Amino acid sequence: xxxxxxxxxxxxxxxxxLSTGLGAIGPGIGVGYLFGKTVExxxxxxxxxxxxxxxxxxxxxxxxxxxxxxxxxxxxxxxxV
Amino acid sequence: xxxxxxxxxxxAAVVALLALPAWAAAAGEDFDPSLEFxxxxxxxxxxxxPFDLSINKAVIYLLLTTVILCVGxxxxxxxxxxxxxxxxxxxxxxAYEFADSQIGRATLPAxxxxxxxxxxxxxFLFIAVNNIISFIPLPMSHEADTFPGGLPDLGLYAxxxxxxxxxxxxxxxxxxxxVVGVRAHGPGGYLKTLVPDAPGAVKxxxxxxxxxxxxxxxxxxxxxxxxxxxxxxxxxIMAAGFVILVGSVxxxxxxxxxxxxxxxxxxxxxxxxxxxxxxxxxVYIGYAMDAPH
Numbered sequence: 001x002x003x004x005x006x007x008x009x010x011x012x013x014x015x016x017x018l019s020t021g022l023g024a025i026g027p028g029i030g031v032g033y034l035f036g037k038t039v040e041x042x043x044x045x046x047x048x049x050x051x052x053x054x055x056x057x058x059x060x061x062x063x064x065x066x067x068x069x070x071x072x073x074x075x076x077x078x079x080x081v
Numbered sequence: 082x083x084x085x086x087x088x089x090x091x092x093a094a095v096v097a098l099l100a101l102p103a104w105a106a107a108a109g110e111d112f113d114p115s116l117e118f119x120x121x122x123x124x125x126x127x128x129x130x131p132f133d134l135s136i137n138k139a140v141i142y143l144l145l146t147t148v149i150l151c152v153g154x155x156x157x158x159x160x161x162x163x164x165x166x167x168x169x170x171x172x173x174x175x176a177y178e179f180a181d182s183q184i185g186r187a188t189l190p191a192x193x194x195x196x197x198x199x200x201x202x203x204x205f206l207f208i209a210v211n212n213i214i215s216f217i218p219l220p221m222s223h224e225a226d227t228f229p230g231g232l233p234d235l236g237l238y239a240x241x242x243x244x245x246x247x248x249x250x251x252x253x254x255x256x257x258x259x260v261v262g263v264r265a266h267g268p269g270g271y272l273k274t275l276v277p278d279a280p281g282a283v284k285x286x287x288x289x290x291x292x293x294x295x296x297x298x299x300x301x302x303x304x305x306x307x308x309x310x311x312x313x314x315x316x317x318i319m320a321a322g323f324v325i326l327v328g329s330v331x332x333x334x335x336x337x338x339x340x341x342x343x344x345x346x347x348x349x350x351x352x353x354x355x356x357x358x359x360x361x362x363x364v365y366i367g368y369a370m371d372a373p374h
Contacts, residue, residue, distance in 0.1 A: 054183065057353060057356075058357065058360065060353075061305070061353055061354065061356075061357040062357070064309075065301070065304075065305040065308070065309065068304070068305065068308030068309055068312055069304060069308065071308060071312050072304060072307075072308045072311075072312075075311075079115055
């Protein structure tokens with residue numbers, strides 16, 4: 001079967017997929033850990049729930065941003081290079 | 082109460098998103114979501130030497146945000162503040178209290194509050210309103226063949242999904258931290274705060290890392306906001322237009338995902354990113370003021 005298209009396009013598409021997928025592993029673990037710990041803390045001290053949620057969402061935003069750095073690099077490779 | 086609001090929002094989202102691919106299909110062209118983020122002159126073109134001052138999509142969103150905030154603020158305050166607040170007054174008071182307790186007092190030292198709280202609150206409100214209006218379909222698409230009179234099709238776009246906008250906001254904070262630092266410690270004293278206590282041999286490395294981290298703040302602040310909004314909008318547009326991307330009706334399975342992302346982004350991400358941006362700005366400014374010697 002003959003392949004059409006050029007190898008650079010294939011590499012770009014692979015880069016986008018790989019960078020997004022690999023970049024999501026770490027933050028995925030991080031976000032799971034973050035909320036797991038929050039659930040644990042709230043179970044231990046339910047009266048701190050509001051305060052803990054605020055800190056959790058700050059951590060969430062900082063952690064999930066890492067996914068977007070990877071995604072961004074993928075976009076750069078896909079659209080700009 | 083909240084549930085009924087959420088249901089109404091979901092319904093509106095479904096209707097809006099079901100309509101999006103239909104319009105794109107009516108265009109009968111290739112549907113390329115990335116084109117939605119290209120900024121071309123929208124209204125009129127104006128170039129002054131090397132500066133491109135054309136009114137493009139991003140500028141329109143920025144102006145819209147400014148108008149909403151100014152007119153809304155004046156309308157609420159001039160309309161007379163009451164002891165039993167109206168809904169609008171309630172909303173404004175809630176926003177103020179949130180900015181005051183969660184952003185201002187949480188990060189700034191007390192003596193910096195009068196000078197820098199207005200800046201942080203402005204950042205918060207500006208980015209939040211910008212993000213919130215960016216999830217409402219407005220006639221901002223790059224295609225124009227549904228409406229008469231050359232009006233563009235409905236599309237989603239955010240000024241904050243443009244790196245130029247977020248980088249400018251981050252540069253403001255970057256500048257503010259150094260101004261605050263120099264004011265608080267004097268030029269020489271501020272440079273000294275960059276040099277921590279460490280044994281002589283390690284010092285150059287630590288100073289390098291410190292300077293690098295100052296510059297990386299610029300990158301992380303701007304890219305966090307920009308990438309969040311860009312990825313969110315791209316996901317929604319791609320999922321909503323999946324029928325056309327795939328080229329068969331099977332793509333319709335992605336529409337519930339589009340609705341889910343739309344609600345998720347609007348309810349959670351829009352406000353959260355504005356909060357994070359303002360909070361980190363406050364942390365940096367507070368740190369520059371009270372840097373450990």
